[in-house]
Amino acid sequence: MKHIFIFGTRPEAIKMAPLIKAFQKDPSQDIVVCVTGQHKEMLDQVLQFFDISPDYDLQLMGKNQTLYDITAKALLGLKPILEKESPDNIIVQGDTTTAFVGALAGFYEKMKVSHIEAGLRSGSIMSPYPEEGNRILAGHLANMHFAPTTRAVDNLKKEGIINNVYNVGNTVIDALLLGLELIEKKGQDEYETFFREIDLNKKLVLVTGHRRESFGKPFEDMCKAMRDLASNYPQIELVYPVHLNPNVRNTVNNILSGLPNINLIEPLSYPHLIWLMNKSYFVLTDSGGIQEEAPALGKPVLVMRDVTERQEGIEAGTAKLVGTDYNKIVTECEKLLNDVEYYQSMANAVNPYGDGTTSQQVLEIVKTL
Structure with missing residues (x-):
């Protein structure tokens, strides 16, 4: 059975990597990897770390391109x-x-499409934008739906x-565990040297923030909260890998x-990010995967963020929504510190969100087709 994996950004590559590795280990599965290059340098870092070589690279990355251009x-x-490879299954x-677009292309070619991390919904079509619209559209074009949680189902x-919907957890946990295992095998010295300017003996607060819906005053309020938090708590070390977007x-x-x-x-490679997170x-954060x-x-x-499609974490108590409100951010950070x-x-x-077995579950389900 031939599968073509289509992805283009770093988050996709991270979540696809353990799945690709699982499929590659099975001799009954024929694998084609196609990257769009929607992100370039950050995507290449992940591929190199997980030792994945694309068969196709559309190299879409360009200056000031719009959603129209990428699509x-x-x-x-x-x-x-797709016409050349004629896969039995497209995986997005x-x-x-x-x-x-991968799901839409599959639909146009009348090919089966499997959607990984299916069923996430924030309930607001404009937040996050354009992601909420993308996942709804991909979901309605796909034939197989691999959902990470019961809520997603x-x-x-x-x-x-309702057909061909499977609750399998999220491959992001597979990737995280595999990534930390690879780091452990290679040794910690590289990472301690890389972060030598950071006081690792302090309480580290890792920050990621780049959502376009927060640009303007909301993003300014987020930054002011971080500034005042750092000023009031010299015992913490706030580390912010800053996104390349000029608005950020x-x-x-x-x-x-x-x-x-x-x-x-500067933005971190995936292994450096998970090492620092650990x-x-x-x-x-305003990131989904984190x-x-x-x-x-x-x-x-x-x-x-004001809403999240990962509501399970909020309900489980692993995460809390603070939005972009200055007072909420400061108050909740202080509670965690005090x-x-x-x-x-x-x-x-x-x-x-899973126990690290999602990739193997997906493989076994697909093999029954």
């Missing part, structure tokens, strides 16, 4: 590849433009998607530069 170029680029992941049912960089540099315990660093005390990864390491997560019992309640909550 049109990806769709036209996939057409000859998550909620990127690449995932949506229920979300699909509400939209009339300009605001972050204007508000957060110059404080001795705020480290504004060393952190808690995480401030809401799943950090709890697997016992790290509380404060989510700087209230040990409160911290432990989040750190010890059971992660609802």
